[in-house]
Amino acid sequence: MEDFAQPIVNGILLGGLYAIIAIGMSTMFGIVKLVNLAHGDLMILGSFLSLSLGTWMGIGPLWTLLLVVPIMYFVGFFVQGFLLNRVLGKEMEPPLLVAFGVSIILQNLLLMIYTPDARSLMTDLAVKTIPITSYLNIPVIYLLDALIGVAVITILYLLFQRTYLGRAIRAASDDEVAARLMGVNTRNIYAKAMGIAMMSAGVAGVLVGMTFTFYPHTGPQYLIIAFGVVVIGGLGSMKGTLAGGLILALSQLLGAQIFGPGYQLFCGYVVLLIVLAVRPQGIFGTV
Amino acid sequence: MVDILAVNLLTKTFGRLRAVDSLTFEVREGEILGVMGPNGAGKTTLFNLLTGVYKPDEGDIQYQGKDISHESPAKRCRRGIGRTYQIPRPFDKLTVFENLLVGAVHGGGLSEKRARGKVQDILNLIGLMSKTDHFAGSLPLLDRKTLELGRALATQPTLILLDEIAGGLTEKEATKVLGIVRKISEQGITIVWIEHLLMMMAEGADRLLAISEGRWLQCGDPKEVMNSTEVLDGYLGAEEE
Numbered sequence: 001m002e003d004f005a006q007p008i009v010n011g012i013l014l015g016g017l018y019a020i021i022a023i024g025m026s027t028m029f030g031i032v033k034l035v036n037l038a039h040g041d042l043m044i045l046g047s048f049l050s051l052s053l054g055t056w057m058g059i060g061p062l063w064t065l066l067l068v069v070p071i072m073y074f075v076g077f078f079v080q081g082f083l084l085n086r087v088l089g090k091e092m093e094p095p096l097l098v099a100f101g102v103s104i105i106l107q108n109l110l111l112m113i114y115t116p117d118a119r120s121l122m123t124d125l126a127v128k129t130i131p132i133t134s135y136l137n138i139p140v141i142y143l144l145d146a147l148i149g150v151a152v153i154t155i156l157y158l159l160f161q162r163t164y165l166g167r168a169i170r171a172a173s174d175d176e177v178a179a180r181l182m183g184v185n186t187r188n189i190y191a192k193a194m195g196i197a198m199m200s201a202g203v204a205g206v207l208v209g210m211t212f213t214f215y216p217h218t219g220p221q222y223l224i225i226a227f228g229v230v231v232i233g234g235l236g237s238m239k240g241t242l243a244g245g246l247i248l249a250l251s252q253l254l255g256a257q258i259f260g261p262g263y264q265l266f267c268g269y270v271v272l273l274i275v276l277a278v279r280p281q282g283i284f285g286t287v
Numbered sequence: 288m289v290d291i292l293a294v295n296l297l298t299k300t301f302g303r304l305r306a307v308d309s310l311t312f313e314v315r316e317g318e319i320l321g322v323m324g325p326n327g328a329g330k331t332t333l334f335n336l337l338t339g340v341y342k343p344d345e346g347d348i349q350y351q352g353k354d355i356s357h358e359s360p361a362k363r364c365r366r367g368i369g370r371t372y373q374i375p376r377p378f379d380k381l382t383v384f385e386n387l388l389v390g391a392v393h394g395g396g397l398s399e400k401r402a403r404g405k406v407q408d409i410l411n412l413i414g415l416m417s418k419t420d421h422f423a424g425s426l427p428l429l430d431r432k433t434l435e436l437g438r439a440l441a442t443q444p445t446l447i448l449l450d451e452i453a454g455g456l457t458e459k460e461a462t463k464v465l466g467i468v469r470k471i472s473e474q475g476i477t478i479v480w481i482e483h484l485l486m487m488m489a490e491g492a493d494r495l496l497a498i499s500e501g502r503w504l505q506c507g508d509p510k511e512v513m514n515s516t517e518v519l520d521g522y523l524g525a526e527e528e
Contacts, residue, residue, distance in 0.1 A: 164388075164392050164399065167381065167385050167388060167389050167392075168389060168392075168393060170378065170380060170381055170385075171378045171381060171385075171386075171389045174378040174379060174380050174381065175376050175378060177340060177360070177376075178372070178376040178377075178378070179378070179389070180339075180340075180359065180360040180361045180364070181338055181340070181360050181361075181364055181369075181370050182364060182389055182390040182393060182394045182438060182441075182442055183361050183364035183365050183390065183393040183394025183395070183396075183442050184361060184389065184393045184394075185359075185361045185393075186361070
């Protein structure tokens with residue numbers, strides 16, 4: 001039991017980070033039925049924004065959230081409003097290709113500006129732990145990731161359920177034509193929804209940057225994690241995203257504990273395949 | 288009475304099919320104009336053109352004296368054109384109250400407080416007060432039909448387009464819907480109403496427009512239109528075939 005306590009705690013906490021990484025992608029699929037292939041790169045853009053702002057203003061990564069989050073809203077609004085909206089409703093491929101193009105442009109832009117060097121958002125929290133027993137410590141940065149992750153998902157849930165914008169987003173995702181006939185400017189609503197999704201990606205980017213090292217080309221790595229989370233939990237479901245994050249992180253860390261560190265990713269994908277075989281729509285998915 | 292809507296030589300083609308063919312008519316303010324025609328006559332296409340779901344190939348649509356032919360559906364809704372569907376399309380994952388609220392806020396342009404008050408009034412009118420918190424997807428057909436009416440009303444329309452609102456209902460249910468339509472008309476809202484049940488057209492409409500194969504056949508007093516030779520040949524004849 002002693003051997004498994006640490007990976008279980010780490011897995012649960014890391015699950016919160018995985019969930020916030022995936023929530024923006026899951027949300028946009030639920031609303032626009034769009035698989036945003038640029039999600040990981042947009043999230044990493046948040047990490048680099050935090051890096052630049054922190055260096056320029058001399059503030060810690062968590063303080064940079066005050067600027068990163070609104071900037072990411074406008075980035076998301078622009079990407080959806082001026083690029084993806086133009087190809088919506090024209091089969092599945094054009095939005096996928098546009099998102100893929102955004103991904104490539106972002107990676108190369110970041111590479112040009114920041115060079116391929118490894119970066120991280122420096123914080124004292126990264127090395128602090130809370131000792132529980134002689135064999136169990138809680139890494140503070142993981143705890144922070146999980147708490148912020150759950151808080152962001154809760155805020156998103158409340159926003160979608162309780163606000164007029166949230167109702168309009170749900171109406172537009174339910175039946176776009178009917179929503180337009182009810183006076184809803186669906187394209188503007190989609191752009192705002194992407195803006196909100198990118199706000200969450202911005203938070204995820206800062207947390208990832210504080211927890212791990214990142215590079216201009218790290219985005220696809222997190223896109224795959226986001227895919228894993230939403231496939232396990234169910235695309236478009238917030239509860240599912242949280243559950244998917246927990247299951248993926250736990251299976252990775254427990255797998256690494258049982259079979260060795262080299263099997264960490266492998267075990268995550270095995271669980272993913274099992275879920276796909278048993279429940280293809282994901283645990284909380286309906287489609 | 289002044290014309291609230293004027294349709295001039297409106298044409299819509301799908302490939303080689305002229306679904307609406309040089310159609311011209313006007314709708315007078317405050318009236319109920321029935322639209323009749325056999326299946327495939329172009330009635331629903333006409334509604335899709337009036338609401339902006341389709342763009343016309345030729346012709347124009349004047350609403351309150353303004354050309355709206357190329358405006359978006361959302362803008363036309365905010366101008367005051369509401370619409371119901373033959374097969375109801377409420378937002379299934381939203382409650383009855385939320386369905387109406389979306390229309391009142393976005394289509395009607397009302398503030399939160401006024402929208403909530405307006406929604407309460409509409410719920411009373413359509414008889415869904417007891418189902419305020421029910422998800423629309425769980426409602427039976429009659430309630431979905433009345434919710435369609437309510438959603439159109441929530442957008443604060445001056446003109447409502449009803450697409451077979453009584454279709455699929457029993458006689459008793461259809462009578463209830465007719466009652467609601469009359470109450471809406473009494474509020475001074477103009478109605479254009481597609482209906483296959485000719486008795487409802489005879490009872491409910493002030494004037495009747497008959498179309499066939501997208502073209503104008505007759506327009507005028509409902510009983511006269513129903514008994515005209517053109518309509519009997521073009522509509523009832525087609526039904527018998």
